Amino acid sequence: MQFSKRPKININRNRTSRRNLYFKRKAGSFSNIMTPETKAMLKAILLSKIFRLMLLCIFIFSFIFNLSVHITDKENKKIKENRKVLTQTDGNFKKFPIYVHLKEAGLEEPVLSDVIRAIPKKLDFRKLNDQDNFKISMGDNGNFLILVITKELKRYYVANIDGELVSGISDIVLKKRIKNANGEIESALFLSMMEKNINPQLIINLAYVFSWNVDFHTETRRGDKYSIVWEEEYFKENSKEKITNQTILAAYYKGGAVGENTAILFDGDYYEKDGTILRKQFLRSPIKFGNFRISSGFSYSRRHPILRIRRPHLGIDYAAPRGTPVQVVADGKITRFGRNGGFGNYIEVKHANGYSTGYGHLYKYGRNMKRGKKVKQGQIIAYVGSTGLSTGPHLDFRIKKNGKHFDFLRMKNKTISTKKLSKEKMKDFEVLAQDYLKRLNINNEQTNN
Numbered sequence: 001m002q003f004s005k006r007p008k009i010n011i012n013r014n015r016t017s018r019r020n021l022y023f024k025r026k027a028g029s030f031s032n033i034m035t036p037e038t039k040a041m042l043k044a045i046l047l048s049k050i051f052r053l054m055l056l057c058i059f060i061f062s063f064i065f066n067l068s069v070h071i072t073d074k075e076n077k078k079i080k081e082n083r084k085v086l087t088q089t090d091g092n093f094k095k096f097p098i099y100v101h102l103k104e105a106g107l108e109e110p111v112l113s114d115v116i117r118a119i120p121k122k123l124d125f126r127k128l129n130d131q132d133n134f135k136i137s138m139g140d141n142g143n144f145l146i147l148v149i150t151k152e153l154k155r156y157y158v159a160n161i162d163g164e165l166v167s168g169i170s171d172i173v174l175k176k177r178i179k180n181a182n183g184e185i186e187s188a189l190f191l192s193m194m195e196k197n198i199n200p201q202l203i204i205n206l207a208y209v210f211s212w213n214v215d216f217h218t219e220t221r222r223g224d225k226y227s228i229v230w231e232e233e234y235f236k237e238n239s240k241e242k243i244t245n246q247t248i249l250a251a252y253y254k255g256g257a258v259g260e261n262t263a264i265l266f267d268g269d270y271y272e273k274d275g276t277i278l279r280k281q282f283l284r285s286p287i288k289f290g291n292f293r294i295s296s297g298f299s300y301s302r303r304h305p306i307l308r309i310r311r312p313h314l315g316i317d318y319a320a321p322r323g324t325p326v327q328v329v330a331d332g333k334i335t336r337f338g339r340n341g342g343f344g345n346y347i348e349v350k351h352a353n354g355y356s357t358g359y360g361h362l363y364k365y366g367r368n369m370k371r372g373k374k375v376k377q378g379q380i381i382a383y384v385g386s387t388g389l390s391t392g393p394h395l396d397f398r399i400k401k402n403g404k405h406f407d408f409l410r411m412k413n414k415t416i417s418t419k420k421l422s423k424e425k426m427k428d429f430e431v432l433a434q435d436y437l438k439r440l441n442i443n444n445e446q447t448n449n
Contacts, residue, residue: 087106088137089101089104089136089138090134090136090238091134092130092132092133092134093129094129097125097128098119098125098128098149099112101136105136106142107138107144108142115144115158118165118166118167119149119156119158119167120167120168120169122169123149127151128149128151132149133150133238134147134149135147143160144160145160146158147159150172150237153171153235153244154170154171154172155169155170156168157169157170172235173235174235175233175235176231176232177231177232178229178230178231179230179232180229180439180441181193181196181198181227182227183195183196183225183226184224184226185221185225186222187222188220189207189216189220189224189226192226193226198228199243201246202228202230202246204288205246205248206248207288208288209248209263210253210261210263210278211283211284211285211378212279212280212282213258213261213278214255214258214284215285217289219257219258220257221255223256224253224254225252225254225255226251226254227251228440229249229250229251229436230246230247230248230249231246232245232247233245233246248265249264249436249439250262250264250433250436250439251263251440262437264433264436264437266421266425266432267425271421276420277419279377281330281352281353282329282330282355283327283377285318285329286326286328286329286359286395286397287318287320287325287384288325292318292319292320292321292324292384293319293320294316294317294318294319295318297313297316297317298313298314298316298405298406298407300312300314304389305391306390314398314405315358315360315396315397315399316396316398316407316408316409317396318384318394318395319394320394320395321384322363322383322386323363324395325380325383325384326359326381326382326383326384327378328377328378329357329399330351330352330357330377331351331352331374331375331376331377332349332350332351333350333375334347334348334349334369334370334371334373334375334381335356335372336348336358337365337369337371338371340360340388341388342389343358343360343361343388343396344360344361344385344388344390345363345388346359346362346388347381347382349375349381354402355399355400356399357397357400358397358398358400359381359382359395359396359397360397360398361384361386361387361388361390361395362382362385362387363382363384363385363386363387363393364382364383364385366379366380366382
């Protein structure tokens, strides 16, 4: 026997359809009895209620926003007060190590040890000196904020960030500027330029630039004029400027004994206005710019201070403190090295074109100096001493041409430049030289900062 399935009836669906039918009938009947005036009145009431609801929403939103802004400003003010720096300590490491400076700034254990351990390991405390600076910032209640140590061109820092010590290393960004100065020699070049507050190292560099044309120990005269243009790199540290490097771009020197001399930096070398390189075969002095004097000159008959007899002195004596560096005056090769009778410790160098130079009474020799070694012009080969027949520290300097001695002070004006700029480079050089010559402003005797 088989039974037929009874169809399922969706009761909820039937109820929904009947309810919708009921409301449609009611709405239809209600719309039939409403007049146009009633519809317009109902529409106006509805729009009024919507408008009031919108005003209420705007009021609530503005109240919440103003309250949040007030709370945010209050919190920010509180944060700023909590992070307010009460004390700052800065200085250098001339006398005391970093531990002492942190202690004096108010740090106590165990925070003090934690800060020291957090300093980047690449910083060697043993190499900190008076040229290196530090800055310590402390907040309220004596809490540590930040330590910054500046060494050379790097900053090593330790900062307190939300109670944790964070450390790192940052590079210092250097700024560049061009400056110029000029003046007149009153007594000596060094003293006259120091009165203009010119860096001592820059004065030494100027003497080097003209070392082929001017001997500033023997050829400076009262009334000589100078002018210099240089570029310097610097950065600010603890509200003070620190200069890291100075490069001479152009220089001018007019002297009663040496005439007019101009130097312009181009392509790594210094040139005169006509494009002739300043570098010549010989330097003007075997001792760099410093504290020395000529105690005895070239002579065919001189009374020896120790032997008490007259005999030729075929060289020039440069009296200088013991240990003063001695430079070779030209490229060459060491042909004699060691003790040499009355000359004591001695070096002889052979140069091109049949020239040779000798350096006597030396205190000690330069690093890696030996017989057969090639040396470059300006290289330090020894140091002033008083070995051999000597009454005091000085350098006995001699020069020969094809084996014959002659007076170095008389021959140096006859040296010639080693090269001149090509026609292709002269165009660029002339443009650069014109700008530098304007900057030299040789008629102005005041320093322009």
